[in-house]
Amino acid sequence: MATKRIAVLTSGGDAQGMNAAVRAIVRIALERGIEIYAIFEGYQGMVEGGDRIRQMDWNSVGGILQLGGTVIGTARSMEFMTRVGRRKAARNLIEHGIDGIIVIGGDGSLTGANIFRQEWSSLTAELVENGEISAEAMQQHASLSIVGLIGSIDNDFNGTDMTIGADTALHRITEAVDSITSTAASHQRTFVVKVMGRNCGYLALMGALAGGADWVLIPESPPDVDNWEDVMAERLKAGRKAGRRDSIVIVAEGAQDRHGKYIGSSDVQKALEERLGEEVRITVLGHIQRGGRPSAFDRNLGTLMGYEAVETILHARPEDEPVVIGIKNNRMIHLPLMESVLKTQAVAKAIAARDYKLAMSLRSSSFSQAFNTLRTMIRALPHPVEEGRKHYRIAVLNAGAPAPGMNTASRAAIRFGLDQGHTMIGISNGFEGLADGQIEEVNWMSVSGWASMGGSVLGTNRKVPTGKDFYEMARVIEDNHIDALLCIGGWTAYEAVHAMMASRANFPAFNIPMVCLPASINNNLPGSEFSIGADTALNSIVDAVDKIKMSAGATRRCFVVEVMGHHCGYLAAMGGMATGAERVYMNEEGVSLKDLQQDVDMLTKGFQAGKRLGLLIRNEYANPIYSTAFMCALFEEEGHDLFDVRPAILGHLQQGGDPSPFDRIQANRFAYLCVEALIQECSQGKNRISFMGMQDGKIQFHDMQDFERMIDAEHMRPREQWWLDLKNIANMLAQHGPS
Numbered sequence: 001m002a003t004k005r006i007a008v009l010t011s012g013g014d015a016q017g018m019n020a021a022v023r024a025i026v027r028i029a030l031e032r033g034i035e036i037y038a039i040f041e042g043y044q045g046m047v048e049g050g051d052r053i054r055q056m057d058w059n060s061v062g063g064i065l066q067l068g069g070t071v072i073g074t075a076r077s078m079e080f081m082t083r084v085g086r087r088k089a090a091r092n093l094i095e096h097g098i099d100g101i102i103v104i105g106g107d108g109s110l111t112g113a114n115i116f117r118q119e120w121s122s123l124t125a126e127l128v129e130n131g132e133i134s135a136e137a138m139q140q141h142a143s144l145s146i147v148g149l150i151g152s153i154d155n156d157f158n159g160t161d162m163t164i165g166a167d168t169a170l171h172r173i174t175e176a177v178d179s180i181t182s183t184a185a186s187h188q189r190t191f192v193v194k195v196m197g198r199n200c201g202y203l204a205l206m207g208a209l210a211g212g213a214d215w216v217l218i219p220e221s222p223p224d225v226d227n228w229e230d231v232m233a234e235r236l237k238a239g240r241k242a243g244r245r246d247s248i249v250i251v252a253e254g255a256q257d258r259h260g261k262y263i264g265s266s267d268v269q270k271a272l273e274e275r276l277g278e279e280v281r282i283t284v285l286g287h288i289q290r291g292g293r294p295s296a297f298d299r300n301l302g303t304l305m306g307y308e309a310v311e312t313i314l315h316a317r318p319e320d321e322p323v324v325i326g327i328k329n330n331r332m333i334h335l336p337l338m339e340s341v342l343k344t345q346a347v348a349k350a351i352a353a354r355d356y357k358l359a360m361s362l363r364s365s366s367f368s369q370a371f372n373t374l375r376t377m378i379r380a381l382p383h384p385v386e387e388g389r390k391h392y393r394i395a396v397l398n399a400g401a402p403a404p405g406m407n408t409a410s411r412a413a414i415r416f417g418l419d420q421g422h423t424m425i426g427i428s429n430g431f432e433g434l435a436d437g438q439i440e441e442v443n444w445m446s447v448s449g450w451a452s453m454g455g456s457v458l459g460t461n462r463k464v465p466t467g468k469d470f471y472e473m474a475r476v477i478e479d480n481h482i483d484a485l486l487c488i489g490g491w492t493a494y495e496a497v498h499a500m501m502a503s504r505a506n507f508p509a510f511n512i513p514m515v516c517l518p519a520s521i522n523n524n525l526p527g528s529e530f531s532i533g534a535d536t537a538l539n540s541i542v543d544a545v546d547k548i549k550m551s552a553g554a555t556r557r558c559f560v561v562e563v564m565g566h567h568c569g570y571l572a573a574m575g576g577m578a579t580g581a582e583r584v585y586m587n588e589e590g591v592s593l594k595d596l597q598q599d600v601d602m603l604t605k606g607f608q609a610g611k612r613l614g615l616l617i618r619n620e621y622a623n624p625i626y627s628t629a630f631m632c633a634l635f636e637e638e639g640h641d642l643f644d645v646r647p648a649i650l651g652h653l654q655q656g657g658d659p660s661p662f663d664r665i666q667a668n669r670f671a672y673l674c675v676e677a678l679i680q681e682c683s684q685g686k687n688r689i690s691f692m693g694m695q696d697g698k699i700q701f702h703d704m705q706d707f708e709r710m711i712d713a714e715h716m717r718p719r720e721q722w723w724l725d726l727k728n729i730a731n732m733l734a735q736h737g738p739s
Contacts, residue, residue, distance in 0.1 A: 005097045006145075006313055007053065009039035009046065010070040011105035011112070014290055015151040015165025017298030018070040021104055023061040023580075024306025027733050030058055032314060037098060042105075043112060044077035047085045049092030058735075065299060065580045066546050068168075068292045070151075074105075083123075086116055090123040091132050093144070100145035100313045102306075104164070107157060107341045110148040114322055114338050120144045143318035147309045148337055149302075149325050153290055156200035158343035159335045160326025161364065161697075164305065167297040169196070169289040170206055170661040171539075176285055177211030177248060178452050178658060184246035185449075190236065190272055192249045194265040194284045199348040202367065203289070204252035209374050210664040212451030214239055214247050216378070217263055219254035219351050220359040221371060228257065232268075233275035238380030243445045260354050293546065296538040297662060299578040301327065307729050308332040329697020330529055330722070366669070373668055377412065377451075381444050382419040389421055392483040392682045394675065397427035397434060398460035400490030402655050403519040403533025405663035407457050409488050411450035412671035413517075414442055420679060425482065429459040430489070431496050435472035439480060454536075454658045462492045465499060473500070474509035484513045484678040488671075490520030490531070491716050494691060494707060501689045501704050513681035515674045515701070516691035519667075521654055524568035526710035526718040527702040528693020532670065534570065535662040537654040541575040544650055549579070549613055555644070558603055558614030558635055562628045562649040565619050567715035570723055571654070572619035577730035579615065582606075584731075586619040587715065588724065591626045600638040607642040614643065666694075673699055 008025045010018050022038065029036035036056050039045045045052030064071050079085035093101070103113045124138045150157045155166035173195055180191050193213075197203045201218025208216035215232050217223070225231060236247045249272070255263040265282045272280045294302070305325045312323060312334065322337040343362065350359040360368055385391065394417050398406045410426075417424045426446070428438040450457060465473060476482075487493050494516050504510045518525040521537035541563055548559050561581075565571045569586025576584035583599055585591050603614050618628055628647050636645040659667070674692055681688055689704040702710070712719050 004099070005035040005037070006100040006102065007037040007039050007093070007098045008072070008102045008104070009042050010072055010074045010151060011042040011103060011109035012074060013106065013152070014069045014074055015153050015163070016068045016168035016290070016292065016294035017164040017302035018104055018151045019064040019067050020294065020299045020302030021149055021151070021164060021306040022070070022072060023064055024303045024733060025102055025310055026056045026061045027058060028307050028310040031732055032310065034314065037096060038072045041073040041075040042077060043080035043089065044075040045073070046089040046092060047077060047079050049088070049095070053092060053096050066293050066549070068294060080112060083119070086119060087123050087126055089116065090120065091127050094124070094127070094133050094137050094141050099141050099143070100316065102147050102149065102309045102313060104149040104151045106150065106152045107344050110324060110337055111341055113146050113148060114341070117144050117146050117322055145313050145316040145320070146322035146337070147313045147316070147325065148322065149305050149309055153203070154197045154200045155202040156198065156344060156347070157326070157340065158347070158362065159340045160328065160333070161366070162301060162327055164298055164302050165290070165294070166202065167301070167662060168292070168295040169203055170210065171295050172289045172292065173203060173207035173285060174210045174661045174664070176283065176288070177207060177213065177250070180283060181211065181246050181248060181452070184248065188240070188245050190247040190249070190276065190278065190280045192251060192265045192268045192272070192280060192282045194251045194253060194282070196285070196289050197252045197254060199254045199351055201252045201254070204250050205367070205370055205374065206661065206665055208250045209370055209377065209668055210451070210661040211248065211250070212377070212449070213250045214244070214378050215249040216374060217250070217255040217268070218252045219256060220347070220363060221356055222256055222258045224258060229271035229275065233272055235378070235380055236272070236276065242380050244448060254351070258354065258356070260352070295660070296542045296574070296578040297535065299542070300574060303577055303733065304332060304726065304729065369669065370665065373672055376419050377415060377668070379419065382415070383421070385421040390683065391422045392679065393423045393425060393481050394484045394486065394678055395425040395427050395439065395482045396458070396486045396488065397430055398456045398458045398488050398519070399430040399493035399496055400460060400462055400520060402456050402460055403490060403521050403531070404454045404536035404655070404657060404659035405532035405667040406460065406488055406519050407450040407453045407455065408659055408664045408667035409517055409519065409532055409671040410458055411447035412668045413486055413675050414447050415444060416672050416675045418444055422679065425480065426458055430461045430463060431465050431469070431473065432461055432463045433459065434476055435465065435469045437476045439476065451664060452658050454656055460489065464492050464496045470500070470503050470507050474507040477509040477512070482512065483682050486515055486517065486674050486678060488517045488519050490522065491524060494525065497689060498704055498707050511687045513678050513687050514689045515677055517670050517674050518691070518693050521571070522565045522568045523570040524566065524717040525691070525693065526707065527691055527695065527700060529695055529722050530666060532663050532667050533659070536657060536660040537564065537571055538574055538578065539660050540654050540657055541571060541650060542578050544648070544653065545575070545579040545615065548648055549615060552613035552615070556607065556612050556642070558616065558639070558643050558645045559648050560616045560618055560628050560631050560635070560645065562618050562620055562647065564650070564654050565621070567621045568717040568721070569619045570721070572617050573723060573727050573730065576617045576734070577726065579617070580734060581615045581617045582734045583616045584727070585616070585622040587621050588721070591623040596626065596631065596634060600635060603635060603639065604642060607639070677701055
C-alpha cells in the first residue's frame with residue numbers, strides 16, 4: 001500500500017450524487033488510515049493551490065449526502081489545458097505530499113487526468129530544473145496514481161451501465177413529463193419537451209419510455225425517412241383518433257435528421273403546428289435536470305463507487321494504467337480509462353459521420369432493447385393481425401401487495417401481446433377475481449395512461465387460492481380458452497402460481513404456460529436482484545427521511561424510522577446507506593440488548609460532542625420484542641436531557657406514489673420478455689411455469705419447481721441476498737470517526 005496521501009476533485013458539469021461519492025471517498029480513506037484532501041473548484045483549484053487544496057476530516061463531509069451539486073465545487077480550467085498550468089498543479093500536489101487523485105467527472109475531465117499522469121515525470125523534472133521542488137521530493141513522488149468516477153447526467157460513458165447523476169436526471173424528466181401530460185390531456189394539446197444529453201439519447205429515450213411519450217428524437221437513430229415531420233404528425237393524429245387526449249414529443253439536445261441536420265425543439269413545434277393545425281407548446285427542461293437532491297440510486301451508486309475508488313487507488317502500483325470505476329450487472333467494475341474514453345468518443349464520431357448503425361451498436365444492449373420497446377409502445381394502434389398466423393389468448397393479472405410499476409408492466413405486457421396479434425385478457429382483483437370470473441378482453445387504449453400510474457388498476461390482493469378456488473379458477477380458464485397466464489406480483493403471487501402447478505394433476509386446465517414477473521417493494525423474491533416497486537419505495541423512504549433529518553437537526557432529536565420489508569432488510573439497509581443512518585436494524589442480523597446498549601452509548605457520546613440529530617432505521621420485523629416503541633422509550637430514558645427521541649413509522653406511503661423511472665423502465669423490459677416467453681411456450685406446445693428476474697445483469701427464467709429450493713420459507717425471502725455484502729460499507733460510513 002504505497003499511496004499514503006490522496007486527493008479528490010470534481011470536474012466538468014455537476015451531477016447529483018457527486019457529494020455521496022466525495023463523502024464515501026473521504027471517510028473510507030480516513031478509515032483506512034490515509035490522509036485525504038479535497039481540491040476545491042476542480043482542476044482550477046489544483047492549479048491555484050493554497051487554500052484550494054484542503055485536508056479533510058470525518059466531519060468535513062457530514063450532512064452532504066442529500067445535497068445536489070458538488071460541495072467542493074467545479075470549474076472549467078483553461079489554464080490546466082496548458083503545460084504551464086499542469087506544471088503548477090504538479091508542484092501544488094507535491095507540496096501537499098499527494099501522490100494519488102480520484103477524479104469525478106466526464107470523459108473530458110478523465111482525459112485531462114490521463115494527460116497529467118503521462119506528463120508527470122517530465123513535469124516534475126522541469127520543477128526540479130526550475131528550483132521549485134527538490135530532487136528528493138521528485139524521487140518521493142515519482143508517479144501519480146489516478147482513479148476516475150463518471151459523474152455525468154448524460155449516461156454516455158462506454159462500459160458502465162449507469163453514471164452518477166443519470167438516474168436523478170431521469171427523475172426530473174419523468175416528473176416534468178407526468179406534469180405536462182396532465183395539463184396536455186386537459187386541453188387536448190401537444191407538447192414538445194427538450195432534454196439534455198449532448199450526443200447521447202439516453203435521457204430522451206428512457207424519459208420517453210418512462211413517461212409514455214408518443215414520439216422521441218435521439219441522435220443515435222434519426223428518423224429513417226426525409227419526410228419524418230409528416231410521419232410524426234400522422235402518428236400523433238392517429239393517436240388522437242384512437243382516443244388519446246395528449247401528445248408528447250421528447251427531443252434530445254443532439255437530435256438530427258439522417259443527413260446530419262440539427263433538429264431543435266422549435267423545428268418540431270413548427271412542423272407540428274403546420275400539420276396538426278393547432279398550437280404546440282415547448283418545454284425546455286435545461287439545468288433543472290442537473291439540480292436538486294439526488295435519488296436513492298445515485299446516492300448509493302456514488303457511495304459504492306467512492307468506496308471502490310479508494311480501495312483501488314490504495315493498492316495501485318506505479319506501473320498500473322489509470323482506471324475508471326463503473327457498474328456492470330449490478331457490480332462494481334474497473335475499466336481502462338483511456339480505452340473507455342476513446343470508445344465513448346467514438347459514438348460522437350459515428351454520429352458526425354452519419355454512421356447511425358455503428359452509433360447504436362456502440363451503445364449498450366439495453367439501450368437498443370429500450371429503443372425497440374419504445375417503437376412498439378408509441379404506436380397509435382397495434383400492427384394489423386396477420387392472416388394465417390396462430391394467435392393465443394393471454395391473461396394478465398396482478399397479485400400480492402400493491403407495488404408501484406404494476407400498471408406499467410401490465411400496460412407493456414398487454415400492448416406487446418396485442419402488437420403480436422394475440423388476444424389479451426385483463427383479470428381484475430388477482431386470483432380471487434380469476435376464481436370469480438372477473439375477466440375482460442382489453443384493447444390498445446384500455447391501458448392508455450397506465451405507464452405513470454401507481455397502484456394497480458386491475459386490482460390486487462394477497463389471496464392464495466385453496467380448496468374449491470382451484471375448481472373455480474380451472475373452470476374460468478377453460479370457459480374463456482385462456483392459453484397462457486402472466487402474473488405480476490410479489491410473494492403471495494408466487495405462492496399462488498406454485499400452488500396451481502402442484503394442482504395440475506387434478507386440474508388439467510392449469511397445464512398452460514405461466515410466468516411470474518417480480519413486483520414487490522420488499523425486494524424479497526427469488527431469482528431476481530430487483531423487483532418492480534422496490535426502487536420507488538426506496539425513494540419514498542429517502543424523501544421522508546430527508547424531511548425528518550431537517551426536523552431532528554433543528555431540535556437535537558433522534559428519530560427511529562420504521563420501514564417495510566417484512567423479514568427482508570433490503571429497504572432498511574439500502575435506505576440506511578442512502579440517508580446516512582447511524583444504525584440499521586434488520587431481521588437478518590437480529591437485535592440484542594447488548595446492541596441497544598452500545599447504540600445508547602453511541603448516541604450519548606455523539607450528542608455530548610455537539611451533534612444535533614440522530615437517525616436509526618428499523619426494519620418492521622427486525623425483532624418481535626424490541627419494537628420501534630420499545631427502542632424509542634429506551635433511548636429517550638437513557639438520553640436524559642441530552643436529546644429526545646421520536647418514532648417515524650412510514651407505513652403504506654412506501655407502497656404508494658407514481659413509480660420511479662427505474663421501476664418503469666424495468667417494468668417495460670420485464671413485461672416484454674415475459675410475454676415473449678409465453679408466446680414461445682405456446683407456439684412450441686409447452687406448458688412450463690416459471691418466474692423471471694435479473695441476476696448478474698442477465699434475465700433468467702427459473703422453473704417454478706425450483707421455488708422452494710431457492711427460498712427461506714420461514715422468513716419469506718431468498719436464501720441468497722446480494723445486497724447483504726454492502727451493509728459493511730454503510731456501517732463504516734455511518735461511524736462518528738475512523739475506528
